[in-house]
Amino acid sequence: MAVAGLLAAGRRGHPWTGWSFSAGWGSQEKLNVTLVEPELVVEVGVDVARDASGRWRHPARWHRARPDLSPADVPA
Numbered sequence: 001m002a003v004a005g006l007l008a009a010g011r012r013g014h015p016w017t018g019w020s021f022s023a024g025w026g027s028q029e030k031l032n033v034t035l036v037e038p039e040l041v042v043e044v045g046v047d048v049a050r051d052a053s054g055r056w057r058h059p060a061r062w063h064r065a066r067p068d069l070s071p072a073d074v075p076a
Contacts, residue, residue: 003040006067010035041069 010017014035023029043063046056 003042003065006040006065008037008039010037038071041066041071041074 014037016035021031021033023031042065044060045063046060047058049057051057
């Protein structure tokens with residue numbers, strides 16, 4: 001499934017406007033990003049291991065998009 005068709009461009013005042021993102025932990029390489037609205041629910045798999053600040057120690061793995069769900073359907 002092509003995810004791009006399920007995404008909506010970020011609107012004016014997006015909370016991450018002006019942020020920069022790196023390619024990985026400790027990397028100086030900056031990524032070019034396109035901000036989108038947080039409206040698409042996706043399934044991911046994660047390892048339960050976390051570091052001292054609560055971040056996952058390993059990358060999340062993509063499973064599938066769930067356009068049949070809205071963010072309100074997912075527990076916080």
